[in-house]
Amino acid sequence: MSTDHQQARAALGARMRELRDESGLSGRALAARLGWTQSKISKLENGRQTPTMADVRAWAEGVGRPDATAELQGRLRTVETQYRSWRRQLAGGYLPVQEAHAAQARRTGVRRSFDPTLVPGLLQTADYARGVLSRYTRVHPSISDVDAAVAARIERQQVLKDRKRSFHFLVWEGALVSRLCPPAAHADQLERLVRWLVPGHVRLGVIPFEAPLNVPAGVGFSIHDDVLVITESWHAEMWLDDPADVALHCRAWNALAAGAVYGPEAHRVIVRAARTLPGNH
Template identity: 40%
Template sequence: MSTPARQAREAFGVRLRDIRNDAGLTGRTLAALAGWHFTKISKLEHGVLKASEEDVRTWCRLCDMEDQLPDLLATVRSIDTMFVEWRRQLRSGTKKRQKESVRFEAETTLFRAFEACAVPGLLQTAPYAEQMLRYFTGFHGTPDDIEAGVQARMDRQQILYRGDRRFHMVFCESVLTLGVVGKDVLAGQLDRLLVMSTLPRMRMGIIPTRARHGYLPLHGFWILDTREVLIETISAEIKLTQPGEINLYTKAFDQLAQSAVYGREARGLITQAVTVLNNEPD
């Protein structure tokens, strides 16, 4: 079975092959110029062998593609950590994962987040966070330390009130009504969103369901300054550090953010959701 790291190496190998082909070099010619055994080219291009940073520098220099070097080097450095399967990441419980978030969030000054179907973690109430973590532990069969994990997530939220960090969080209107949590939990979460929307360093945008979307809300993602993008999938957490990838997600975020409403209009959508929820039968 192919591992996520192997898949990442294979994808990287395709990029190397494209660069070689664009340069008009055969594998044997490139190997001769680099002083490598001719089989090394094939192994690198098929992901059998992990490229070193020196390999990449040599490849780009000989193919006259040094403008692509920064992006390629960032990819090489992240291949082993780009895909971290939830089963492996949560094998010791949810608390450790939340503590790791504290570490990399402490290094961030600008948080940009988009969520399509859930409230961003830094804005969640404890009951809402508990339900989210239960989805993960139950689905993946990982250790149940939900209480500790929730407390760690609540501790993370202190960054909303300390320092000079800035937060721009955008989510779809459907987040306000999706039945991923119980009615009482959702009611408390909506109240919290009303409060969070008034924080001085928080810019909260909500994309109305029928708004003209600037880009497709395919999945949620977080952009930490300009150094990293975090994506949560069903099977793994993906960390992207390549400048080209970060630029693409920044473009997607900007277009989604332009579709959102803010301030009084955003709070109006939350209040409307509260009214609908209160009118639902118990």
């Protein structure tokens, strides 16, 4: 967990404790009023647990300050902008996550992204997306709404039709050969990518294995209007809006982009990846 996230959560907890102190309620009394355990009160106030939106609303009402709900929820959004635990996000299934990304896509005018292991979500076919999302259930086995999430991901791709927006995707060749769906679906996915090799408001660059790299490939990320970066690890997704964090990812993207090929050269790399599939040698 990042230091920035810890500090933001601690600040939220301190404000919640301040509101409780002002109400004259003890932690035990507030816990009884809300039907919570006293340990939850303590963890929230000491920044050891991230509350939900419902939690901060109940807190404001419990201490007799419903007018503080908006403030607390605003502080919570700041915490969640930086660090979003997959365990918490996926508690409601894949669909809400896809909807959150769809909302961000509608807010973004210029998007740049880098993907080292997967075809970008906005460029995925339904069968490829199903293969990817179903494999994540091995890490998060409680998820059962893969089909709904696939449908939402495909619907999100409508944003690509808006020529007022700009998209620049960088894909590492490893993403093209990673086996995340049946061979036929994989072949269809590679064929689908070819359509995006024609110059336009959507630009696709491929970084071949043999390309000299200015920086290690690292993890995938997307940059939105140069003010927000979305990246992830196995345990969390980070939405980073600190200018220094955004600038760092912009430097990484520029360094990676220097090794990308486009048009016919990118087509040759995609064909090379297709030849690795069974029956295509």
